[in-house]
Amino acid sequence: MQYNFNEIEAKWQKYWADKQTFKAENNSDKEKFYVLDMFPYPSGAGLHVGHPLGYIASDIYARYKRHKGYNVLHPQGYDSFGLPAEQYAIQTGQHPAITTEENIKTYRRQLDQLGFSFDWSREVRTSDPKYYKWTQWIFIQLFNSWYNKTTDKAEDIKSLISVFEKEGNAGVDAVCDDDIAVFSAEEWKAYSNKEQQEILLKYRLTYLAESEVNWCPALGTVLANDEIVNGVSERGGHPVIRKKMTQWSMRITAYAQRLLDGLEKVDWPQPLKDSQTNWIGRSEGAAVTFYTVPSAPGEKTYPIEVFTTRPDTIFGVSFMTLAPEHELVSKITTPEQKATVEAYIEATAKRSERDRMADVKTISGAFTGAYAEHPFTKEPVPIWIGDYVLAGYGTGAVMSVPCGDQRDYDFAKHFNIPIPNIFEGVDITEEAFADKEKTIIANSDFLNGLPYKKAVKRAIFELEKLGQGEGKVNYRLRDAVFSRQRYWGEPFPVYYDADGMPQMISEEHLPIKLPEVDKYLPTETGEPPLGNATVWAWDTEKNEVVANDKINNTTVFPLELNTMPGWAGSSQYFNRYMDPHNEDEIFSQEAINYWQDVDLYIGGSEHATGHLLYSRFWQKFMFDKGLVPKDEFAKKLINQGMITGTSAFVYVWSQKYQDKPVVVSKSIIEKAISNNGFLFDYSKELDSMFSDLRSKGEGVTQGETSWEHFNPIHVDVSLVNASDELDVEGFKEWRSEYAEAVFITEEDGTFKVGREVEKMSKSKYNVVNPDAICEEYGADSLRLYEMFLGPLEQSKPWNTAGITGAHGFLKKMWRLYHSGANGTFEVSEDEPSKDSWKTLHKTIKKVAEDIENFSFNTSVSTFMICVNELSSQKCNSRAVLEPLAILVSPYAPHIAEELWEKLGHSESIAAAPFPEFEEKYLVESAKEYPISFNGKMRFKLELPLDLSKEEIEAAVMAHEKTQQQLQGRTPKKVIVVPGKIVNVVG
């Protein structure tokens, strides 16, 4: 009987769906195990073979854990809000919901055909109002919370208000805006409602504020820092400029330290942890306040606060530098310098973020004419502005120590500012000295002779004594902008009252559904797309969304026009899967207490500083609110590597023949080039063409052949076979401009293409669609082959040619169970041979170890070895073939189910217990010892395992080959490691 994979796979996919085989129960005595994939954005292009890699790995693990007796939660859903559907809507007028729905259908079909064990009853979609109700709900919780540094957690805003009412804000230690004036309880009570609301916004964990944002004009929206790559938008590569806008932000900075600390308790890849650590960017140092020298006696003095990691170098300060955007610049610039400074500010403002980043070498700046007083020496220090100081980091001002910082050094050299040396025994005539470990401070009063660490402590101590500084930890992490000027995202549950202050809509009225609009573009007045909605106002009496013309600012108010960013919906979805249809709560406490957290999370490394940082932030917030039992949502995380494509090329000769392009088989060119010869030496066809051309006096290159004479063009990989031979007729059909071309083939008539590994992309014609692979080889072959390609975390090239190996293995395994006449199914009840037992048990051992270590590629090899051995042993015993089916089932579930059924089982193999490994089958009595001489293996010798060291040595020395190796020499030493190796030295 044939291995009819198409039929088998369809049969079992239907079976699993009908029987809901993989539905997870929230009540179970079994131990839980939660395996999660980063959910996909359903793009229009569908899946290519690279996409399912992580899904296959997680599916194998999930299936394995079920065999091991766990209650496994393995859900899937869609991150279905997002830019592509909206861009498509702008171009075509098609509602993004329709496009999204269609794309999801394609995705679902493609996922289903791969045989994943997802519990689809738990599917969520971020664009579904039933789901985003809870995204809005979390937003409201964040709005109603502040971060108390004393308790080091988020608390209800009511507790803050009651403190204000009792004692004002002086004693409050909160993470908040830094421009809050001190007020007493009496003052608080005297404030108007609007004033109170404005103050509270400065404390809330999500807040509305005017801030500098990354505005992308081409996309018509702001972008978060992690959505910008190299100064341009991550999607589309459009320029980004700095702009001040009133936006919702998330006070993620409150969690900076905890986000850093939490990394230590999760088992995540080190590079991912590193990039989060860098992104958070903790640095320890000191805040130092300098005071400006009044421009004339009696004039004002201004404090300039700076952050420095090197307070030990404070005596090396020879100037200060402010960011051009610094608010003090206009106040302190002297009349003489005004023109210069303004010209400089204007010039820097014009430079885009990208120019500024691309050009870090040009040193520019301007002197303000003002001076600050050095806190210790009381000497005047000139104040400069320069765009190497960033407005967004620290305080936007630095104390410049040219001898200890290369940027300050370069700036000082460029503007001829003195560079005092405060390091003992260090030459600074060429460059700054930044080695902390070797630092000994000099010329620095009370810091003289101190090494770095001690000097830092002493400097901070002295600054505190003066009241001009303190030790401080600074983070690079910024609060996250949460507004997007887009249509296809979650609407905010927010309306604006008569004072223009934001108000939350009560939880019981959620979800606030996305309104219909006739255009998905910004309005003519520049408002976000929701500005086009005509029914987008909140009636506080009816508690519903009503038409805009009813707005009266007493009972009916305008709603927020921005929508939430892409990461909003994905920041808690892993918890929602635990109880996805709950309409009363985001999830029940029973569900969250049973499932707790994600045990294994698999996805791409591109989410390192976006999704994975925001999710951790929300999880910690939810933890503070007592909603979740764990403050890290995923115990273990694996980044699967990318699958790249193997592009194919044909080479078009620079010379035409009779006005036709000439395309030459790769190995002809290679031969000619490697022998420094001519093309015509390697092809008769070319030879006669050359003669013909020459006889007509058409100057043909006589020089030696080189690759420069050929233009490589991409060929669709489906036109190339496993031996890199081109289907020439297919190619001519595909590319009509080559229909008449001359193809110079090998002697045997084949035509070879060149190959190169590149990213899989349509334009390179190297995209392989899993649909075609499933059709030709089946999902089980595809699953096995994807795992077989190499380690999960590594990136590796796809080459369809190799899949025959995996497919051949399945056929061979099928035959093992079909040893009857004419290939009918047949297993015997006979006791397996000793060898077969051994083969089975070493396979059990290796496969279990491999899965636990996520080394899926090696277990595929192990299966191949196992089936090869059992085939040559002619094993068809049920006692071996039954456990083998279970071993294989996580990898190739369809064939395993089919064989399991044939073996006489009526229940799915999914729940069958994983075979137990038994050591006794592997016990050996003899070992084939490798005998090495000076570490090199020269021959093998089989010896009983119970020999003593001395007996082994004697046996080896007595062997004729030993004497032959030694050639009369006496060995200095013989190393015997029983059961392992013998090494003769000498």
Place this chain on the structure above:
RNA sequence: GCUCGAGUGGCGGAACUGGUAGACGCGCUGGAUUCAAAAUCCAGUUCCUUUGGAGUGUGGGUUCGAUUCCCACCUCGAGUACCA
């Protein structure tokens, strides 16, 4: 520049805590079967000057023994980028 990761046959890759380098698969070569092809099966396949020797990016070191550990360097990939 900085931080990570990786360099093993024609290719993807194996090699557990230092102990037979190249498992397994692709490709290639030869053979069987076939009218022929596909499919299948068998044998071989790191390199070289082949009764032997060399060999895991390069150079050194530790060791009886190094792909594995240490030092220096080279190359490639990923992330990040004036962060004070």
